[in-house]
Amino acid sequence: MAVNGGALAVRQFRFWLTDYRRTWKGSIYSSLFNPLLYLGAMGLGLGSLVDRHGTGHIGGVSYLVFLAPGLLAAQAMQTAVFECTYPVFGSTKWSKTYYGAAASPLRPGDIFYGHQLFAALRLLMNCAMFLAVMAAFGAVRSPVAIAELPAAVLTGLAFAGPVEAWAITRTRDSSFNMIFRFVMIPLFLFSGTFFPVTQLPGWIQPVAYVTPLWHGVALCRGIALGTLTTGDIVLHVVYLTALAAAGLVVGRRTYRGRLNA
Amino acid sequence: MPESDILVRAHGLTKRFGDFSAVKGIDFELRRGEAFGFLGPNGAGKSSTMRMLGCVSPPTSGELSIMGMDPRTQGSAIRARLGVVPQEDTLDLELTVRENLLIYGRYFGLPRQVIRERTARLLDFVQLADRTNDEVEPLSGGLKRRLTIARSLINEPEILLLDEPTTGLDPQARHVVWDRLFRLKQQGVTLILTTHYMDEAEQLCDRLVVMDHGRIAAEGSPRELITTYSTPEVLELRFDPSTHEQAAEKLTAVPAERMEVLADRILLYIPNGDAALTSANELGLDPVTSLVRRSTLEDVFLRLTGRRLDD
Numbered sequence: 083m084a085v086n087g088g089a090l091a092v093r094q095f096r097f098w099l100t101d102y103r104r105t106w107k108g109s110i111y112s113s114l115f116n117p118l119l120y121l122g123a124m125g126l127g128l129g130s131l132v133d134r135h136g137t138g139h140i141g142g143v144s145y146l147v148f149l150a151p152g153l154l155a156a157q158a159m160q161t162a163v164f165e166c167t168y169p170v171f172g173s174t175k176w177s178k179t180y181y182g183a184a185a186s187p188l189r190p191g192d193i194f195y196g197h198q199l200f201a202a203l204r205l206l207m208n209c210a211m212f213l214a215v216m217a218a219f220g221a222v223r224s225p226v227a228i229a230e231l232p233a234a235v236l237t238g239l240a241f242a243g244p245v246e247a248w249a250i251t252r253t254r255d256s257s258f259n260m261i262f263r264f265v266m267i268p269l270f271l272f273s274g275t276f277f278p279v280t281q282l283p284g285w286i287q288p289v290a291y292v293t294p295l296w297h298g299v300a301l302c303r304g305i306a307l308g309t310l311t312t313g314d315i316v317l318h319v320v321y322l323t324a325l326a327a328a329g330l331v332v333g334r335r336t337y338r339g340r341l342n343a
Numbered sequence: 344m345p346e347s348d349i350l351v352r353a354h355g356l357t358k359r360f361g362d363f364s365a366v367k368g369i370d371f372e373l374r375r376g377e378a379f380g381f382l383g384p385n386g387a388g389k390s391s392t393m394r395m396l397g398c399v400s401p402p403t404s405g406e407l408s409i410m411g412m413d414p415r416t417q418g419s420a421i422r423a424r425l426g427v428v429p430q431e432d433t434l435d436l437e438l439t440v441r442e443n444l445l446i447y448g449r450y451f452g453l454p455r456q457v458i459r460e461r462t463a464r465l466l467d468f469v470q471l472a473d474r475t476n477d478e479v480e481p482l483s484g485g486l487k488r489r490l491t492i493a494r495s496l497i498n499e500p501e502i503l504l505l506d507e508p509t510t511g512l513d514p515q516a517r518h519v520v521w522d523r524l525f526r527l528k529q530q531g532v533t534l535i536l537t538t539h540y541m542d543e544a545e546q547l548c549d550r551l552v553v554m555d556h557g558r559i560a561a562e563g564s565p566r567e568l569i570t571t572y573s574t575p576e577v578l579e580l581r582f583d584p585s586t587h588e589q590a591a592e593k594l595t596a597v598p599a600e601r602m603e604v605l606a607d608r609i610l611l612y613i614p615n616g617d618a619a620l621t622s623a624n625e626l627g628l629d630p631v632t633s634l635v636r637r638s639t640l641e642d643v644f645l646r647l648t649g650r651r652l653d654d
Contacts, residue, residue, distance in 0.1 A: 182433035
């Protein structure tokens with residue numbers, strides 16, 4: 083009985099859907115609450131201060147309009163990192179459900195791809211809700227903004243694959259605090275989410291340019307402000323896609339190492 | 344024996360983790376419909392063998408064929424026809440009993456209707472029907488184990504692998520599990536189990552291998568093993584600790600096939616226990632307690648390895 087890998091991954095995806103039925107309400111609240119908080123405090127609060135001092139440095143738009151696409155990309159990163167750390171870890175350490183799945187016809191790669199599919203769904207949901215809140219705040223200037231949705235999801239996927247490929251190798255959940263503290267928060271603060279990277283000292287700018295979040299922010303913001311050249315789009319999309327793909331390739335191996343030792 | 348009746352064939356089966364050899368080249372064959380056991384203490388290589396049989400751990404070397412297929416290349420197809428009861432439960436504790444079976448049935452690509460029918464039948468079988476819609480978390484260890492067994496049967500497996508199926512259960516819960524496994528055996532399911540309980544092995548296994556340090560020390564039915572490696576009866580004597588060693592010395596005068604001096608007891612392997620007890624008394628020995636009993640697999644294990652099963 084030959085079943086193709088895609089069908090097997092879908093079986094694991096459906097496991098996560100069943101699992102999600104328990105927690106979806108809480109997750110929707112936090113998906114709406116986060117953008118409300120950030121857009122409210124930073125976009126409106128801090129924004130009124132910024133706007134008063136002229137917005138030449140941020141492309142002549144209001145701070146809220148400048149900030150919102152950056153936050154959208156950052157939020158995609160956050161969703162991906164959370165979704166691909168604790169739930170993965172718990173499936174081998176706490177509930178051990180991954181070992182149950184590994185005893186079925188599913189192969190480690192199927193189990194990995196099934197969860198990546200679910201992470202993509204969660205990204206799609208969270209980014210769509212974020213965009214909706216942005217619109218409610220008046221931070222969306224044109225219907226073109228809808229293109230920020232795939233851009234943000236792609237940004238999330240660039241984190242989801244690599245992070246999950248690594249997370250499955252962890253035997254202690256304290257490792258994840260390192261990622262949150264030393265990767266996610268610095269990226270959040272210095273990848274152009276809140277201010278253009280050009281405001282940073284010259285020597286550190288190249289560092290910002292190689293981080294995935296910078297590409298995600300630049301892509302989302304460029305779409306929102308209509309400032310992207312075709313070259314920019316290709317660069318960002320290729321970079322983010324390459325990271326996501328690398329994660330998918332490596333993760334298949336690390337999953338096998340963990341579940342088929 | 345017809346070739347199709349051999350379900351599993353292992354030859355020189357080896358599993359190494361770095362420098363450590365968990366399984367050191369074992370040979371065995373398993374026939375359709377039998378209950379086959381791996382008996383041995385912790386660290387004997389039982390679980391590593393089970394993981395190779397379950398196609399979740401590739402053999403380092405040696406040959407392994409399961410239902411005529413190669414686990415290295417056809418693991419997914421083999422697993423589709425296996426049921427697995429792991430040592431530790433892998434249930435989703437926050438889902439209900441029914442949802443756990445639903446998810447597991449989907450892993451095997453079963454249609455919803457089929458899963459529904461089997462769920463009802465299997466929960467009846469393991470006597471969990473009244474808990475169908477309960478969350479799994481608060482269930483007792485015994486009930487969780489029964490649910491794990493029901494789950495392992497959702498694909499109507501030809502071979503059921505059970506890794507220490509009753510470890511950690513209280514005696515009553517163990518007997519319920521044994522009873523259900525015995526019924527499965529009656530229904531023709533091939534059982535492969537590991538255990539370090541000799542009573543479990545005696546109850547359930549038609550044939551077993553005794554494993555120690557990654558090797559097979561002996562193979563046969565429980566009765567054959569006892570006949571080959573032990574005497575019909577055993578005299579167990581317990582002395583005051585201060586006279587334990589002296590007593591052991593004196594007891595060499597009693598004509599026994601073998602004597603084991605354990606930390607707390609002395610075991611005499613003899614055809615007739617009562618006669619040996621009389622001889623011991625005639626030597627002027629006065630044990631605190633004495634017991635004449637039949638030989639068990641525990642004695643076989645002690646003879647083969649020099650250690651007790653629970654060591």
